[in-house]
Amino acid sequence: MSLAAHVVVQRGSLGVDVEFSVGDGEVLAVLGPNGAGKSTVLRVLAGLLRPEDGQVVVDGDQIWDSAERHVPPHQRSLGMVFQDHLLFPHLSITENVAFGLRSRGAKRATARAAAAPWLARVGLAGLGDRRPGELSGGQAQRAALARALVGDPRVLLLDEPLSALDARTRLTVRAELHRHLADYAGSAVLVTHDPIDAMALADRVVVVEDGRVVQAGSPAEVARRPRTDYVARLVGLVLLPGTGEGHQVALDGGGMVAVAEDVAGPVFVAVRPESVALYLQRPDGSPRNVWPLRLAAATPHGSVVRCDLAGEVPLTADVTATSFAELGLAPGAEVWASVKASEVAVYTR
């Protein structure tokens, strides 16, 4: 079982042109900001939206979409989980889970019997007679997952499955989802704007911005070596494009960064905000990367204060609340920022 898709579709002013494939038992995360066209891609895979060009092929030879062919959603072997579960409010949980089997021709009793073990698998045994309105958000999303998986579909589509849940529920449902996805033999596509979902659940990540794939790779790779500002921000890095020569990188925006490795040609420099130190006076000693910058904004972020710095090298620094108070900084203040060369990641563009 596998899925190969090339989706070309115009949604208002957004032109989407995205290509990817998902192997057997693999989970692909489509990560991107809101409005990047992720959900549009998912709707095309589901058959709810016909692409203007491209194709969707399952198992190498089963064409779901092409220039000549469009298989309607109900004839595709797929399961879909929606952000806000979309359990049918007039049906019981058991009937919801049995719905897919019933509409594919199973007898009422057979379908209900098949739904029961699935309810047990997602931890909802005994709640089958309830209505969706009587479940908590996490329970409803579990039921929605059971409903999508009950027919053992070839393709599983998950549209922001965790984003409607509160933080604590999200944690447990994410862990369960991870378990179910590991057991799932088909191809799964997860659409999310949350990098943690993507990192925790997916085997591979494609990052989509403005309707285009801007980066693809394993979750670890994407997290370590972001290629766009959006991804860098998501994984908490500051991304500086530049050109390397020896142990120096001349940044595109001006300024030089010293790095530990020998580099040449176009590169990205990635700086972790917690590795940036701030001083009121130019620091003495070893760090070669020292820049006079101006504090543009400071926002508390847990136990640290996130300082956005403007100047020759735009950086973000996370300093502890204590040091922030000791420095006595206010927006507009002049500061010196320093980073050790060994703390700077550098990789080719």
Added chain:
Amino acid sequence: MAVAFLVLPLVGLVVRAPWSTIGPQLAQQEVGQALRLSLFSATLATLLSLVLGVPLAWVLARSRIRGRSVLRALVTVPLVLPPVVGGVALFLVIGRTGILGRPLYEHLGVTIPFTTTAVVIAETFVAMPFLVISVEGALRAADARFEDAAATLGADRWTTFRRVTLPLVAPGIAAGAVLCWARALGEFGATITFAGNFPGTTQTMPLAVYLALQRDPEAAIVLSLVLLAVSLGTLLLLRDRWLGRGVAA
């Protein structure tokens, strides 16, 4: 003020009612006949409106066919059209010499005007828009993504409509059917124009009221009270289901 304006005439009706002679008045054969005919034809018109109107409402709310706005405007025409004009129009089309009526009569020997069928047709013509508009509103309020979800679960359009859409908009359909039935029950203009006023076949309660008012005002009051009672009774009977669950629930 507005409430008084709406309620006072009904109070007047109750106050002026000849309560002492109401028993014999009601026992008259024509009253029972007219009432039975009214209930029968209004119910049939409502059923017909459901069969024709719900799919139409679905088309108006869900499909993307061209000319949908024109279609919606056409549906609302009978709402604003004086019923008498509707009756004349029906007569011209399916009357014995009408565009459709002539071939019907010549080839099949079927005459529609001045029959109970005509009553049902006239009532459906006038009352169906109430149902269509109500159901269309319910369909628009219902989340169309439930239908997407059903499609991803292997349900074709018809299964989705039957198992998901219809149950979701059932309260709206019930409300529309009540409105439609009430409108059909009170239909006067189109009925008298197209179906005439024959006791037993086309004389519905409103026609009987009108006739009685000219001949015997007391009888008219009694008949009006019966109509009022039937309407209110139906409303009360359905109110819990209808208001309790809410159209968008």
